[in-house]
Amino acid sequence: MKSIFGWLVVFLGATWIVKNNVITIPSNVQQTFQNGISQITTGLDSIVDSNWNFNQNASSNKDTAVGAKTPSESIVNDKNLSKIYYYSFADGTSDAVRSVFNQAIATYNATGIVQLKPGETKGWLNHITLGTYQKAMPAGKENVLELGVGGPEIMEQRGLVSRIANHASAKLNIYYGKSISQSVATHEIGHALGLDHSTSLRSIMYPLDRGQVTLSQADINGLKAIYGEANSES
Numbered sequence: 001m002k003s004i005f006g007w008l009v010v011f012l013g014a015t016w017i018v019k020n021n022v023i024t025i026p027s028n029v030q031q032t033f034q035n036g037i038s039q040i041t042t043g044l045d046s047i048v049d050s051n052w053n054f055n056q057n058a059s060s061n062k063d064t065a066v067g068a069k070t071p072s073e074s075i076v077n078d079k080n081l082s083k084i085y086y087y088s089f090a091d092g093t094s095d096a097v098r099s100v101f102n103q104a105i106a107t108y109n110a111t112g113i114v115q116l117k118p119g120e121t122k123g124w125l126n127h128i129t130l131g132t133y134q135k136a137m138p139a140g141k142e143n144v145l146e147l148g149v150g151g152p153e154i155m156e157q158r159g160l161v162s163r164i165a166n167h168a169s170a171k172l173n174i175y176y177g178k179s180i181s182q183s184v185a186t187h188e189i190g191h192a193l194g195l196d197h198s199t200s201l202r203s204i205m206y207p208l209d210r211g212q213v214t215l216s217q218a219d220i221n222g223l224k225a226i227y228g229e230a231n232s233e234s
């Protein structure tokens, strides 16, 4: 996925300097944040649709063992992220896209492990920007379509006051109409929340779109590993 990651950084128009997956923000951008961010790390990954035979070691029963969990992106490991997220749609997001994202949000809220609420926010609160982009696959490579992209962006302040927030994104590649689906939206929000790809066919984080819209027990365990147990009151 390295090359895709590199491509996406370029695609998003970012001017970050990437070193070992640690991103240094330019000083003029830094000044727009009031509280002095010491570090920002990003992890973006995509889901694809494919008509070729996928030869990964996919397994339908690997994750049935007690305690099996979907992996998390390394940049969210051992971070004390709040389970409260605000989300908003980028300008121009169609009703069809909003609808599939709203279905995906309901799936995550039903776990009680995270809580996604509509709202714009800046600063040290978690936020997910939802939207779309358009990317055609290069000629001759149309047998594997990129349907979406998503991932966390961790802002951290260390020192006297330690703070952390995830300003994540999840986007559907509307160049291909089949990207506007609940399964792709759920996968990309999974990335935004910090989940990484799974080799399990049951997982929402399997890297090929299979129309999956429900979280596996391993996916739920993966969320718990990042955010802790579900709140009983929510």
Ligand SMILES: [Zn+2]
Pocket (backbone or CB within 6 Å): 045, 046, 047, 187, 191, 197, 207
């Ligand atoms: Zn993915």
